Each structure stands twice: as C-alpha cells, then as structure tokens.
Amino acid sequence: MAFIQEHEEDIVKCMKCGNCQETCPVYQITGMESRVARGRVRLIKAAMRGDIELTDGVQESLLTCLQCDACSVTCPPGVPVNDLMLQAKAAMLKKGKTLPESLNRIRVNIEGESNPFSQPKKERGAWLPPELRQPRSAKYLLHAGCAVSYAQSRIGKAVIRILQQAGVDFTLMGDREECCGDPLIRMGDAEQAELLIARNKALWKEFGIEYVITPCAGCFKAMKEHYADVIKPLHSVQFFDQLIKEGKLKFTKPFAKKVVYFDGCDIGRHGGVYEEPRDVLRAISGLTLLEFAKNRQNSVCCGGPLLGSYPELAKKIASERVREAAELGAEILAAACPTCLLNLKEGANLAGIKMDVQDVNALIMRAL
Ligand code: SF4
Ligand code: SF4
Known part of the structure; x- marks a missing residue:
C-alpha cells in the first residue's frame, strides 16, 4: 500500500485513452494489453493494492518494459511511465519477489565481477595496450563500459x-x-547500483577526473542521471562533434554511402543528444544521411535492453527497425550505442536482411 500512497497521483493520471498502444514497441510486437503502459499501470495498481497476486505474469509485464520512455512523449496527461516502472520493479524486489533466472544471473554477475557477462573483473582492461591499462590523473576519462570492455572492444x-x-x-x-x-537500476536494484556509483565516483575523484567520455549510451544515461554532481558526462560522438566544430578533427576520406542514423533511447530521449551524431555524419564527404519516419524524440526503441533477458522479443523488435532502414534504401544503419548495435545486428539476421550495422565512432574513424 505504501507504493500506492506514494505514486497514486501518477497512477490515477492514466485516462485509459490507449495512445500508448501506438508508440510502445513491445505492444507493437506482442499485441498484449499487459505489454503496454496502460495495462502495466493497471497491473501495478492492482498488484500493489493487493487486489491481485504478484505473480510471475505480473512481474514479466513490468520486466518487459524497455524503459524507452516513448509512451511518455505521446501520453496526453503525462503519466511518468518510465519512473513508475522503475519504482514498481524496485518495490517488487523489496516485497521479496525474486527475479527470473536470466535477469538474476546478470544481477549476480554485476554484484560479483562488476559486469553482466560473467567475465573476471581483473580482465576488464585486457583489450587495452599496456600503456593505457593503468589509470593516471587527467581531466578527461574514457569510460568504456561493460559491453565495450568485454564484447565490443x-x-x-x-x-x-x-x-x-x-x-x-x-x-x-x-x-x-x-x-x-x-x-x-533497470531491474529495480537501485541499492546495489548505488554501491557501484559510489565506487566509480571515489575512483574518479582520486584521479582528478572532470569529464567522462563514453561510447556507451547506457553509461551516458546513467552518468547524466547519477554522476553529474561530480563530473560532466559526454557521449563520445557528442565530444567528437565538438572537436570537429573546433577544427581539432578533420575528415579527409570521402565515404559515399547512404546512412540512416538510429536514435537509441539512452542517447536520445534520455540523454537529449539528437543533433550531434547527425552533424558529425553530415560532415563526412559523400555521405548521404537518411532519416527514419519516426526519429529524434519519436524514435522507436530497437529492443536492446531486453536482449539479455527476453532475447526473442528483443530481436523481433530490432528486426522491425532493420526492415524500416532497408525500406528507406539505407546501406548502413548507424547507432551510437553498443547494445543497439548488437541487437540491430541480431534483428538483421532474424529478418534475413543484409544490412551493414555500424557504430558511429567506427564511421568517424574510417573517414578521418
Ligand atoms: S497514453 Fe497515457 S493516459 Fe493514455 S492509456 Fe497510455 S498511459 Fe494511460
Ligand atoms: S517505456 Fe517503452 S516499452 Fe515501456 S511501456 Fe512505455 S513505450 Fe512501452
């Protein structure tokens, strides 16, 4: 009941108009009312009031929310769905509801080795040349993130x-x-996340870090939301755009390709970075920049956040984005997030579409 008291104002805001059906990528694939904001809000209310059991089905309804925030953009009364889902997931854990095995494994891995992949912490920097593996004092830190360190170096x-x-x-x-x-945080374990946040902050303080540059949109979002009191977070593409505009980076090689840029939710809706990746790509000679019909704030999530927990659903969502890119005539589908990149590649495989899915940083390097 405490949850209901705390969030009643937000819950009752939902006027059940169903606008969120138009925008929710999970609903678009499943067609299930329990997989859209309206249904999820109703389930949260009923479960937290004790009207229905906190079953695995109710839990799955919440855990399949991508936290993409697309529904908030079109919701007439402005139900803060993203925040409600996060709070409800946290409340479920506090009530003793255990996570499904796929998510619990990720949680245990992060709590033990500080990464979701069951890889040893002491090997995190193994992808780096020896001269860069040891930290030193500097104004700028490159935070690689788990996905880049272990899977996409x-x-x-x-x-x-x-x-x-x-x-x-x-x-x-x-x-x-x-x-x-x-x-x-996404799975509702904010308490353990706080420990990691505190450890990162202490480490960065030790080395006098002022700016944290990251190519991972998920890390960038986390830094904007939880670290901005001690450092200034920059997505790497955002920083490179700045360097290009200051004349410190110059493209020298033409790249005559049709590229569509995908606004991932973490860099876009959550991070507020829409124009910088486009400006960078437009600055490459010969490159033609295409746009998805739904772009920037209205972009539709690729499903990436569910790749570790509900992979089949995640890949189906991604295959829709790849189909849309192919229909535009894109030769390259560019993303600025390792999770989007991985899932869009999975989506291309599932759809049987030959699409060159590329990271924006890699495209920049190619054209320098
Ligand atoms: S768009 Fe907003 S108000 Fe309408 S049903 Fe969805 S959550 Fe409720
Ligand atoms: S945040 Fe995204 S996945 Fe979750 S209900 Fe809203 S549109 Fe659907």
Whole structure:
C-alpha cells in the first residue's frame, strides 16, 4: 500500500485513452494489453493494492518494459511511465519477489565481477595496450563500459584512436573501471547500483577526473542521471562533434554511402543528444544521411535492453527497425550505442536482411 500512497497521483493520471498502444514497441510486437503502459499501470495498481497476486505474469509485464520512455512523449496527461516502472520493479524486489533466472544471473554477475557477462573483473582492461591499462590523473576519462570492455572492444579502440588523433589528454581506469550501475537500476536494484556509483565516483575523484567520455549510451544515461554532481558526462560522438566544430578533427576520406542514423533511447530521449551524431555524419564527404519516419524524440526503441533477458522479443523488435532502414534504401544503419548495435545486428539476421550495422565512432574513424 505504501507504493500506492506514494505514486497514486501518477497512477490515477492514466485516462485509459490507449495512445500508448501506438508508440510502445513491445505492444507493437506482442499485441498484449499487459505489454503496454496502460495495462502495466493497471497491473501495478492492482498488484500493489493487493487486489491481485504478484505473480510471475505480473512481474514479466513490468520486466518487459524497455524503459524507452516513448509512451511518455505521446501520453496526453503525462503519466511518468518510465519512473513508475522503475519504482514498481524496485518495490517488487523489496516485497521479496525474486527475479527470473536470466535477469538474476546478470544481477549476480554485476554484484560479483562488476559486469553482466560473467567475465573476471581483473580482465576488464585486457583489450587495452599496456600503456593505457593503468589509470593516471587527467581531466578527461574514457569510460568504456561493460559491453565495450568485454564484447565490443572495436568501438573502444576506434574512440581511443580518434582521441589520440585530436590530441586529447585522457586516461582510462583499465581493470579498475566499474559497471556504471544502469543494468541494476533497470531491474529495480537501485541499492546495489548505488554501491557501484559510489565506487566509480571515489575512483574518479582520486584521479582528478572532470569529464567522462563514453561510447556507451547506457553509461551516458546513467552518468547524466547519477554522476553529474561530480563530473560532466559526454557521449563520445557528442565530444567528437565538438572537436570537429573546433577544427581539432578533420575528415579527409570521402565515404559515399547512404546512412540512416538510429536514435537509441539512452542517447536520445534520455540523454537529449539528437543533433550531434547527425552533424558529425553530415560532415563526412559523400555521405548521404537518411532519416527514419519516426526519429529524434519519436524514435522507436530497437529492443536492446531486453536482449539479455527476453532475447526473442528483443530481436523481433530490432528486426522491425532493420526492415524500416532497408525500406528507406539505407546501406548502413548507424547507432551510437553498443547494445543497439548488437541487437540491430541480431534483428538483421532474424529478418534475413543484409544490412551493414555500424557504430558511429567506427564511421568517424574510417573517414578521418
Ligand atoms: S497514453 Fe497515457 S493516459 Fe493514455 S492509456 Fe497510455 S498511459 Fe494511460
Ligand atoms: S517505456 Fe517503452 S516499452 Fe515501456 S511501456 Fe512505455 S513505450 Fe512501452
């Protein structure tokens, strides 16, 4: 009941208009009322009031919410769905409802080794050359994030080369880097996330870090929401746009391709970065920039946040985005988030569409 008392004002705001059906990527695939904001809000209310059991089905309804925030953009009374879902997930955990195995494994991995992939913490910096594996004092920190450190180091290597080319004095935390905490927050475990946030902040303070640059949109979002009191967060593409405009980075190689930029939710709706990736891509000679019909604030999530927990659903959502890109005539589908990148590649495989899915940092490096 405490949850209802605390959030009643937000819950009763829902006027059951169903506008969210138009925008929810999960509903678009499943067609289920329990997979859209309206249904989820009703379930939260009933479960938290004790009218219905907190069953696995109710839990799955909440856990399949991507936290993409698309519904909030079109919701007439402005129900803060994203926040409600996060709070409800946290309340479920507090009530003793255990997470499904796929998510619990991710949680245990992060709590133990500070990454979701069951990889050893002491190997986090293994992708780095020896001279960059040890942290040192610097104004700029490159925070790679878990996905880049363990699975997509190609993105991290591109960012390093671009920073070096621009003459930026930066450091990395190497093996000492910690998960930003975002995956735990998404599943409702804000308390454990706070421990990671505190550890990262203490480490950055030790090395006098002022700006944290990251190519991971999930880390960027977490930093904007939970770290901005001690550092200034920058998405790497945002920083590179600044360097290009200051004349510190120059494109020299033409790249005659049709590229559509995908506004991931964490860099876009959550991070407020829409124009910088477009400005960077437009600055590449020969590149033609295409737009999804739904772009910027209205962009539709790729499903990436569910790739670890509900992979089939995640891939189906991604396959829709890839289909849309193919219909536009795009040769390259560009994203600025390792999770989007991975899931869009999965979506292309599922749809049987040959689409070159590329990270924006990698495209920048190619054109320098
Ligand atoms: S759009 Fe907003 S008010 Fe309308 S049903 Fe969805 S959550 Fe409720
Ligand atoms: S946040 Fe995204 S996935 Fe969740 S209900 Fe809203 S539109 Fe659907």
